[in-house]
Amino acid sequence: xNRQEVPIELISTDGLRIDGRRLDESRPIKMEVGVLxxxxxxAYVEQGKNRILIAVYGPREAHPKHMALPHRxxxxxxxxxxxxxxxxRKSPAPSRREQELSKVIxxxxxxxxxxxxxxxxxxxxxxxxxxxxxGTRCAxxxxxxxxxxxxxxxxxxxxxxSAVGKIAGRIALDLSDAEDKQGEADMPVAIMPKSDVVxxxxxxxxxxxxxxxxxxELAVRTCHEIHEQQKTVLKERYLAIKxxxxxxSEPRKEEE
Amino acid sequence: xxxxxHLPPVAAxxxxxxxxxxxxxxxxxxxxxxxxxEMKLEVGLIERACGxxxxxxxxxxxxxxxxxxxxxxxxxxxxxxxxxVNAELVPLxxxxxxxxxxxxxxxxxxxxxxxxIRESKAIDLKALCIExxxxxxxxxxxxxxxxxxxxxxxxxxxxxxxxxxxxxxNDYEIENGQVVYKSTLRPLPIRDHPVAITLxxxxxxxxxxxxxxxxxxxxxxxxxTSNKDGRICAMQKGGTGTxxxxxxxxxxxxxxxxxxxxxxxxxGAVGM
Numbered sequence: 001x002n003r004q005e006v007p008i009e010l011i012s013t014d015g016l017r018i019d020g021r022r023l024d025e026s027r028p029i030k031m032e033v034g035v036l037x038x039x040x041x042x043a044y045v046e047q048g049k050n051r052i053l054i055a056v057y058g059p060r061e062a063h064p065k066h067m068a069l070p071h072r073x074x075x076x077x078x079x080x081x082x083x084x085x086x087x088x089r090k091s092p093a094p095s096r097r098e099q100e101l102s103k104v105i106x107x108x109x110x111x112x113x114x115x116x117x118x119x120x121x122x123x124x125x126x127x128x129x130x131x132x133x134x135g136t137r138c139a140x141x142x143x144x145x146x147x148x149x150x151x152x153x154x155x156x157x158x159x160x161x162s163a164v165g166k167i168a169g170r171i172a173l174d175l176s177d178a179e180d181k182q183g184e185a186d187m188p189v190a191i192m193p194k195s196d197v198v199x200x201x202x203x204x205x206x207x208x209x210x211x212x213x214x215x216x217e218l219a220v221r222t223c224h225e226i227h228e229q230q231k232t233v234l235k236e237r238y239l240a241i242k243x244x245x246x247x248x249s250e251p252r253k254e255e256e
Numbered sequence: 257x258x259x260x261x262h263l264p265p266v267a268a269x270x271x272x273x274x275x276x277x278x279x280x281x282x283x284x285x286x287x288x289x290x291x292x293x294e295m296k297l298e299v300g301l302i303e304r305a306c307g308x309x310x311x312x313x314x315x316x317x318x319x320x321x322x323x324x325x326x327x328x329x330x331x332x333x334x335x336x337x338x339x340x341v342n343a344e345l346v347p348l349x350x351x352x353x354x355x356x357x358x359x360x361x362x363x364x365x366x367x368x369x370x371x372x373i374r375e376s377k378a379i380d381l382k383a384l385c386i387e388x389x390x391x392x393x394x395x396x397x398x399x400x401x402x403x404x405x406x407x408x409x410x411x412x413x414x415x416x417x418x419x420x421x422x423x424x425x426n427d428y429e430i431e432n433g434q435v436v437y438k439s440t441l442r443p444l445p446i447r448d449h450p451v452a453i454t455l456x457x458x459x460x461x462x463x464x465x466x467x468x469x470x471x472x473x474x475x476x477x478x479x480x481t482s483n484k485d486g487r488i489c490a491m492q493k494g495g496t497g498t499x500x501x502x503x504x505x506x507x508x509x510x511x512x513x514x515x516x517x518x519x520x521x522x523x524g525a526v527g528m
Contacts, residue, residue, distance in 0.1 A: 069260060076259040096363050102258035103360045110260065110496035122259070187491070197498035201478065203491035204375045209512060212488050213505065220501060 010167040010179055017167070018178060019048075026162065026174040026222055031143065031233045033150040041151025045143035048176050049133035054143040056151040058123035073118040077106035079140055081129040101137050108141050108161070108190040108200035114154040123153060134177035135163045141190050141200065142226055149234055157194030158230050162222040163187060164215035166205060171215045173222060187212075189219035193227035196220075258360050260496070263472070264352070271473045278461040284469060285314075290510055292465045292518070297414065297525035299422035307423025307444070309525075311415040314467060317349075317403035320415040322423040324444070326386065326435060327394040337384025337392040341370035343399035343412065350404035364494070366399060369413045371490040372450040372481035373397070379420065380445035386435055393425070395444065406468035409479050409492075413452035414522055420446055421526040450489055451518045452481040453511035457499055462507055464514065478504065480511035484519065488512070 011017060021027070027048040036042035039055035046052075062068035079101040083092050094102075105127065113123065125147065127140040138161035145159040165175040166185040180186050185205025191198050198220075207215065274284060281289065293314030302308035307322035329336060343366035345353040358366070373379065384393040397419065399412045424441040456466035456474040466474060475497030481490040488508065493499065499507070 067259065069262065072260075074260040076257050078257040096367065099258070099360050099363050100367050103364055104493075106258045106260070107494065107496050111498045115260070124257075191501075192498065195498075197500055198493065198504055199498050201491055201493040201499070201504060203488060204371045205489065206375065206483075207488045209486075209488070209508065212508060216501075216504065 008178065008182065010182060011170065017172065019176060023170055023172045024218060026225075027176070029139070029142070029226065029229060031146060031229060033146050033233060033237045039147070039151070041147040041149065041153070043143040043146040043150060045139045045146075047133070047135065047139045047174075049131055050129070050136055050139050051131040052136060052139050052143055053128045053130060054140065054147040055126045056123065056144070056147040056153070057126075058151070059118035059121035059153070060124075062120060062122045067122060068120040071116065071119055073113070073115040073121045073123050075106055075110055075113060075115060075123050075125070077102050077109070077125045077127070077144075079105050079127045079129070079137065081132060081136075085129045085132045101140075104200055104202065105137060105141055105144065109144055109148065109159055111197070111199050112145060112155045112157055112159045112192055113148060114156060117154055123148070132177065134175050134180045135188070137161070137200075138163050138188050138190065142230065146230055146233065150237065157192045158227060159190055159192055159199055160223040160226040160230060161188060161190035161200060162219050162226060163189065164219045164222075166207060166211060166215070171211055171218065173218055185211075185215075187215055187219065189216065189223065191220055191223045193224050266472045270469070274470060274473050275459045278458050278463070281461075283463065285467065289461060290464045290514060292514075293467070295414075295521065297418055297522065299418050299526050305419075305423075306425055307419045307421070309415040309418035309422060311411050311418070313407060313411040313414070313465065315403060315405035316407060316411050316468075317401075318408065318411040318415050319400040319402055320412065320419040321398045321400065322419045322444075323396040323398070324423065324425045325394050325396065326391060329385070329389065329392040333381070334389035335385045336381040337379070338394040339370065339374055339379055339381065339397070340394060341366045341373070341397045341399070341416070343369070343401070345401050345404070349401045353401075353404065364492075365408055365412060368409055368452065368479055368481075368490065368492045369397070369399065369416050371492075372413055372452050373416065373420070375489040376448040376450035376481070376483040378417070378446055378448040378450050378483075380447050383445040386430060387433060390433075391435070395420075404468060406471045407454055407465050410452050410454050410465060413450070413481065414518065417449055417451070418522050418526055420444060421449075421522070421528065448483045449519050449522065450481050450483050451515040451522070452479050452490070453514055453518070454479040455507045455510060457497065457503060462503060462510065464510065478507045480508050482512050482515045486512055486515070
C-alpha cells in the first residue's frame with residue numbers, strides 16, 4: 001500500500017479514468033429512502049463502493065435537558081465510519097477527521113432545516129459509512145438531506161453535495177478513493193440547489209484560481225443533477241406509500 | 257457528536273449596529289472591509305521549544321510552539337517525516353472555553369492549519385527521514401490560544417508558519433542506526449510559506465480578519481490558504497449560514513490578492 005511503489009496511470013491515453021469514466025463523469029448514485037424501521041427518517045446511498053446508511057431521529061426531547069436551545073431545535077450530527085469500511089481496520093472510536101466532518105456536515109444541513117419550528121428539541125442525524133470509497137461526506141450529506149425529508153422535517157430545500165478534484169494535472173469530477181490518494185486536489189461542495197447557495201466548501205491540494213473556478217462550477221452543476229435525482233427518489237417513495245395505503249383501505253370498502 | 261452550539265446572546269442593538277455600518281461600508285473599529293487588524297509577531301520567546309511564535313492580531317493572542325522529536329513513520333509513507341498539528345483553546349483565553357480534551361472547534365482549527373501546511377508541502381517531510389520505514393523526525397506544531405478576540409484560524413496559521421521558520425534542530429549523524437546529535441543547529445527544511453485568510457459574511461458584506469464581535473453576528477466564514485506561487489492549497493467554509501456562488505469566487509479572489517502582503521510580513525518578522 002505504498003503510493004511510491006504502485007504507480008497507476010490515473011488517466012489513460014484515451015482520456016478515461018481507472019474505472020473507465022470521463023473526467024466530468026460522476027459515479028452513478030443509488031439512493032433509497034425509508035430503509036430503516038425504527039428511525040423517523042432514513043436513507044441509503046451507494047456511489048462506487050461507498051455504502052452509507054443515514055438515520056434521522058426527531059424532533060425529539062433534548063436529552064440531557066441542558067442541550068435544548070430555547071428558540072430553535074438543536075441539530076446534532078454524527079458522521080462515523082464502521083471498523084470494516086476501510087482497507088485496514090479503523091478503530092471505532094471517533095477520529096479527529098470524523099469529528100471535523102460531523103461538524104461541517106451539520107453546518108452544511110443547518111441552513112436547510114426550519115429548526116425554529118421546534119424549539120427545545122433535538123434533531124439527530126446519524127451517518128454510518130459501511131464501506132468507503134472516496135467522497136463519503138458528500139454522499140452522506142446528499143443522503144442526510146433525504147433522511148431529514150423522509151422524517152417529515154420542514155426544510156427550506158434539499159442539500160446536494162458533490163466533490164471535484166485534480167488527477168494527473170486535470171480537473172475531474174467525483175474522485176474515487178484510489179484517485180483521491182494519488183490525486184493532487186480534492187474539493188467537496190454542498191449547495192441548496194433551490195436557492196443556489198453554498199453550504200459546505202472544503203479543499204485540500206493544489207489548484208490555480210482558474211482550476212478552482214472550473215472545478216467549482218462543475219461541482220455546482222453536478223449538485224443540481226443530484227438534486228433532480230433526490231426529488232425523483234422522494235416522489236417514488238411517496239407514491240409507494242400512497243399505493244400501500246390505498247391497497248389496505250380497499251378490502252374494508254368491500255366489507256361495508 | 258456535533259451539535260448546534262449554545263452561543264452567548266448578542267444584544268440585538270450590537271448586531272444591528274455591526275450590520276448597518278457594514279451596509280455603509282464601515283466597520284466598528286474603522287477598518288476597511290479588507291483590512292487586517294494591527295499585527296505584532298514575535299519569534300523565539302520560548303527557549304525550550306525548537307521554534308516559537310507569539311502573534312497579537314488586534315486583541316487576539318496566539319502562541320505556537322514547534323518541537324521536533326524522533327518517532328516512527330506512518331506505514332503508508334515510510335520515507336517521510338511526520339507532521340502533527342494540535343490546537344488548545346486554553347480556558348484562560350475566553351469565557352467560552354472550558355478545560356478538557358479538544359472540542360470540535362479546536363479540532364477544526366488544528367486541521368485547517370494542518371491542511372494549509374501539509375498541502376502546500378511547506379515542510380520537506382522527505383528530508384526528515386532518518387531510517388526508511390523505521391525512524392523519522394516528527395514535527396509537532398502546538399497552537400495555544402491565549403486571548404480570543406476572533407479570527408483564530410488566521411492568527412494560528414500565521415504564528416505556525418513563523419514558528420516553523422524560527423525552528424532550529426540539532427545537526428546529526430547516523431551511526432549504526434542511532435542518531436548522534438552535534439552541537440551545531442540547522443533550520444527545518446521549509447520549502448513554502450502558506451498563508452490562510454479568513455473572510456466573514458455579514459449581511460451582504462465579505463470582510464477580512466473578523467473580530468469576535470463580528471464573528472458573533474456573522475452568517476458564515478470562508479478560509480482560503482494559498483502558497484507562495486499564489487495557488488490555493490486549502491479551503492474551509494464554516495458557520496451555519498450560506499455563501500452564494502459569487503461570494504465564494506469573490507472571497508477566493510480577495511484572499512489570493514491579500515496573502516502576499518501577509519507572507520512578507522511573516523518573513524520580515526523572522527528576519528528573512
